């Protein structure tokens with residue numbers, strides 16, 4: 001479904017992704033794991049097209065700061081040069097790291113704003129699904145989103161991406177800054193989205209521990225370079241992963 005080949009991304013002359021390749025088959029749950037600054041967000045922005053968008057703006061401004069090599073293929077089509085909105089139309093949707101919400105609008109309004117291009121019946125259906133996925137959100141329906149907790153806002157952010165009807169959902173560090181209990185709620189929701197909604201999911205994380213047990217396949221990156229890859233079970237068994245991510 002998604003294939004990323006030899007990605008090379010520079011900011012000025014600092015390399016953020018160094019010849020990184022990966023692929024995701026339909027229906028799979030795949031992780032890209034790496035510590036802070038490893039290149040996870042750069043990867044997500046490259047796949048979602050945000051980096052193409054930023055680059056286009058910079059070229060118009062007269063400076064070219066980002067250099068991008070490599071190829072992104074989605075369902076057999078080369079989408080490397082497409083803008084983010086064109087990728088969203090194809091079903092490739094990113095929930096950004098600390099995804100922005102509309103703090104002055106209430107929870108349901110946030111979901112509706114995200115689904116503004118869709119039919120009313122579909123919007124209603126998806127909102128119901130979001131409440132099924134995150135039951136705690138239902139009683140907070142009319143709460144201003146800015147007054148929700150970090151974890152609740154993260155649930156709303158994921159809900160907003162579901163409103164767009166993704167085929168492939170990209171989740172950039174959804175567990176960042178959340179309590180262990182909230183992390184578990186989100187991890188359970190990720191499993192459900194894959195099983196119930198049939199979504200293909202790519203998740204980036206610096207916390208390997210809650211993620212490795214649920215993934216089909218994972219890629220470990222350091223300084224933008226692939227250091228290891230394998231199934232969740234293989235990675236959990238690896239001494240290097242244990243040392244780096246489990247502190248043993």
Ligand SMILES: Nc1ncnc2c1ncn2[C@@H]1O[C@H](COP(=O)(O)OP(=O)(O)O)[C@@H](O)[C@H]1O
Pocket residue numbers: 011015016034035036037038039040041042043
């Ligand atoms: N817009 C940017 N301009 C310059 N350097 C950046 C930019 N975004 C990220 N970087 C650098 O690229 C590297 C990878 O960053 P990032 O992709 O955000 O990693 P992660 O999400 O894994 O923390 C880091 O060294 C970071 O400082």
Ligand SMILES: [Mg+2]
Pocket residue numbers: 040041042097173
């Ligand atoms: Mg990041």
